Amino acid sequence: MEAPIVVGIDVGTTKICTLVGRVEAPGQIHILGVGIEPSQGLRKGVVVDLSAASQAVARSIEKAERTSGLEITSGLVSLAGSQVSSVNSRGVVGITGRVIDEDDIARAIDAARAVAIPHNREILHVIQRGFNVDGQEGIRNPLGMHGYRLEVETHIITASAASVENLRQCVGGSGVEVSQFVLNPLASAEVVLTETERQMGVIVVDMGGGTTDMAIYIDGDVWHTSVLAIGGNHVTSDIAHGLRLPMSQAEEIKIQHGHALQAEVEPQEYFNVRPFGEEEPVQINRQELALIIEAREEEIFGMVLQEIKRSGYDGLLPAGMVLTGGASALPNIRVLANRVLGVPVRIAQPENLHGLTDRLDSPAYSTAVGLLRWAFLMSEFSPQGERKRAGQYINPTYSQGGATNWEKIKNILKRLLP
Secondary structure (H helix, E strand, C coil): CCCCEEEEEEECCCEEEEEEEEEEECCEEEEEEEEEEECCCEECCEECCHHHHHHHHHHHHHHHHHHHCCCCCEEEEEECCCCCEEEEEEEEEECCCCECCHHHHHHHHHHHHCCCCCCCEEEEEEEEEEEEECCEEEECCCCCCECCEEEEEEEEEEEEHHHHHHHHHHHHCCCCEEEEEEEHHHHHHHHHCCHHHHHHCEEEEEECCCCEEEEEEECCEEEEEEEECCCHHHHHHHHHHHHCCCHHHHHHHHHHHCCCCHHHCCCCCEEEECCCCCCCCEEEEHHHHHHHHHHHHHHHHHHHHHHHHHHCCCCCCCCCEEEECHHHHCCCHHHHHHHHHCCCEEECCCCCEEECCCCCCCHHHHHHHHHHHHHHHHHHHCHHHCCCCCCCCCCCCCCCCCHHHHHHHHHHHCCCCC
8 A cells, every 4th residue: 555645734833834744664754745834823832813823824734735746635733832731530441241352442441531621621632551450450452351340541631622723723724624633742752752762761842932842751651741831932032131132133143142051152252233222233242142041941941840740750751851842952952951850861853754854854843743653653553544533542453363463553552542
C-alpha cells in the first residue's frame, strides 16, 4: 500500500505552520508542502480575534496547498493554552467471558472516561497508563489473560469547549475539517523523544511564544501534562520595556544578540539600537540584554520546576528534560535550564526529514512535524482505515496471535487515545 498523505496544522501564538507529508519509512517523513505564516488573532494559545486568526490560518493552508499541489480537506491541529488541564482516572469492569478481549479493554477505558467533567469542557485525550487484573498491578498487555475484574488507569486531558470550538472555526473557515486536536507537547514528543527516554522517565518542554507546554513520560506512558501561560513573547516584552523599543525591534534584537547567560557574554560587546525618543542610534551593552533575558528565562524554568514538583514525579526523571520549541533557540539556554532544574537537559528538533525541509531544521517546528507522525500512526493503526471521533478508543486489529501485534503497536496506540 502507498503511504498515506497526512496533514498537520500547528496553530501557535507567533506562527502558523501547515505541513503536508508522507511517511515513507519508520521514522522518515517526506515533506510535500509547507505553509508558514505569522500568527494573528491569538494570545497565549487562545483565539482572541476570530477573523484575524481565520485569515492567518487560511493563508498558511493556501501556501501548503500551493507548494504541495494537493488540496487539503482535513488535518490534525495542535492545541495549547492555559485552558488545558488534566486529571488521572480509573475505570473498572467485570470480565464477561473470563478471558480479556478487545471489548473489555474498550469498556474499561469508557468507564475511566465517565469522570465528572464540567459541561463547558471537552475531552481531548484519554491515554491509558497501565492495567490491573484481579488486583495484580503493572500489567502492560491484558489481552488474552484470565480474570474477573479489569481496571485501567488513564490520563485524561481536557480543554475549554469554547476555545476548542473557536479554533475549529478558524480552521473550518478554510474548508478544512479538524480530524483531531492534539496537545502541543504530545505532538512534539513524537519526534524529539527516544524510546529509552520514555521508559526511563523524562519531561518534554515545548517553549513557544505564548505558552510553555509540558508532558512527563514514565515507563513509556504519559503521566502528567500541563500548559504554562508564559513563553518567548514575555522575554521579548521585557526587552522592549527595558530598552524602550518597539516589540518588532525587540524580537529582532533577541534573535540576533540574545544570550541566556550574562556571565558568558564579553563585557566589551555592544550593539546599536534606536529607542523611543532618540533621534540617533545608541549603543547597548550585550550584557545588559543578557541580564534581562536571563531573569525571565530563570523565572520560566522555575515555574516548570514548580509544576514538576506539584505533579509528584520530580524524583522519577533520570533522563531529565528534552527542550524544544522556538523559544529554546537562545544560546546557552540549555545550561541555564540545567542550573535551575538540576537535571540533564538537551535541545531537540525534528530529524530524518526529506523533501521541502529547508525551513524546518529548527526546534520551532517540532510540533508541526509531530502532528504528521501522529496523523500517520492514526491512519495506520485504525481498523480498516476507519477513524472514530476524537475522544473515543481506537480499537486496533489483531492477528490470530493477538498479543504479538498488540505488543508491537501498544506503545503507539496509547498515545493515540482518543
